[in-house]
Amino acid sequence: MSKLKTMRQSTRKKCFILLGMLIAFGIFEILIATNTLSNQMQNLLVPMCYNIILAVSLNLVVGILGELSLGHAGFMCVGAFVGAFVSKVLGVLYPDLSKWIVFPLAFLIGGLVAAIFGLLVGFTILRLKGDYLAIVTLAAGEIIWNIFSVTYAAVDNGKIRFSLGGTNIKGLSPSAKQIATGAQGISGIDPLSSNAGVRFAIAFAITFVVVWLVLNFIHSRTGRAVQSYRDNRIAAESIGINITKYRLITIVLSAFLAGIAGVLYSHELGVISAKQEVFGYVMSINILVFVVLGGMGSTLGSIIAAVLLTVLPEWLRVLNDYRMLIYAVVLIGVMLINNNPTISSYVDAFKNKVKSLFKRKNKAKEAQ
Amino acid sequence: MNVLEVKDLSIQFGGLRAVDNFNMTIKKGQLYGLIGPNGAGKTTVFNMLTGVYKPTEGHIFLDGEEITGKPTIKINQMGIARTFQNIRLFGDMSVLNNVKAGLHNQIKCSLWSNLFRLPSNFKVEREMNKKAMSLLEVFGLDKFANHKAKNLPYGEQRKLEIARALATNPKLLLLDEPAAGMNPNETAELMENIRFIRDNFDMTILLIEHDMRLVSGICEELTVLNFGSVLAQGETSEVLNNPEVVKAYLGD
Incomplete structure (x- = not known):
């Protein structure tokens, strides 16, 4: 009996999270279909999705690997630009190509290029730990968005041309199609769908798969190796775990998923520009807030925090100028409550009560 | 010899x-x-x-x-496997997972089968669970399998460290x-x-x-x-x- 329970515990938790997501998705879709959801909320559904992806992917590095990364928005930036670039270029070169080929390609290439950036950063921080690693990731994130802010790209006579010099490409023919224009970024990106319900469905499907992958990763042989590094590096080495390899794997996977979130972001907004506020450390810190608020290492916590903190600033919009002030106060309040032993003991007691209720039910079933 | x-x-x-x-x-x-x-x-x-x-x-x-x-x-x-004078367990992982981490190089499967839950992943997990539980039983730790390692009493923590070292064969x-x-x-x-x-x-x-x-x-x-x-x-x-x-x- 106890053996069986052991094996099921992680699986049960996973099913609980995924099922909860499906139910939430169902409710939102019904609300959209019956037109009960306000326009403002409808516009927040896809941002919720990419924020969830950003949060669970950063949680892999911060909560599971145990290293503080402050450059997560950089990987998102790569995904956003590369994804948008792919779908625009394909749109120009092959106008007849179906959306169902263009978009998956955009997601795949956006994610892969972000993963390559992840690999580069991963190699850089191979021998770093703690504060030093945090600073390097911070710098890496800043470098990445700055690269995209000086990148020009155009399609000229069926050829793709780049310029990284901060000025537009020289000698373009009049028929050339400009794709990326430096600091102004990329505009006119096709939305995934014109229908809000369908757009949310696609975004949700991607988010669902990402969360599934992340949970699979954590509760697996690889995930245990990564967590053993987090808990005690010396002991992990002593049992023969190649920590360098697992650090790289985690950082690359996290960057890949952040890239996917970026592609989702650029296709939802339609216009992206490489700016400090959007892809700089401010965004990285915002993502970190999701992870810390949800409880480091907890995927469910990251998801809930991402959803709440996407909605909260919009709800606070009625307060006008005081909005960010109240937002900060709410954050401080939640952190204090999260860390308060008295309150958390109440929460634990409540959890145990719920659990014992379920157990009684199970026992009753067994008795029958 | x-x-x-x-x-x-x-x-x-x-x-x-x-x-x-x-x-x-x-x-x-x-x-x-x-x-x-x-x-x-x-x-x-x-x-x-x-x-x-x-x-x-x-x-x-x-x-x-x-x-x-x-x-x-x-x-x-x-x-060569070892334990430490000042205990070095994976405190936030379960007792069972500590031993399963020790089995890391004994029972292998690829990252892809982990990520996409291919059949080999389940086979490896079953094998690992069986082996890890039998090791925990040797030290009478099987009843703590789901506890966090850091919550074990001191003496049991020492035993768990030995079990983890043994898992590396x-x-x-x-x-x-x-x-x-x-x-x-x-x-x-x-x-x-x-x-x-x-x-x-x-x-x-x-x-x-x-x-x-x-x-x-x-x-x-x-x-x-x-x-x-x-x-x-x-x-x-x-x-x-x-x-x-x-x-x-x-x-x-």
């Missing part, structure tokens, strides 16, 4: 020669003790054997193969003060456990210990270290009655 052979091992930290000209031979299946007063260099020897420190001079052979200066990970894969097991902080009952139980491991896992064990009851109770041969050099070596009863050794421990 000699499982471990250490020849003229020395290490220098700046001006301090922490271990000097250390020699030791351990035969297969032996229960070997490494004792000595505080600061004698016992843990430093362990750290050289497991590749944490690179020795300045000398050679270490495991089963005839030279392992001197190899990285920790490689040495573990070649067959070593030829030689190094125990650094396994009985530290245990009461006499727990020590007696631990002695049973150590004998059981030697007999049932076909293991060679080298241990550092201060508890003389444990040392005289289970060790067959001893090496005594004092100020980094070997003071006495040989059969347990002989060594413990050696006047030099008594002097080093109790003073004149």
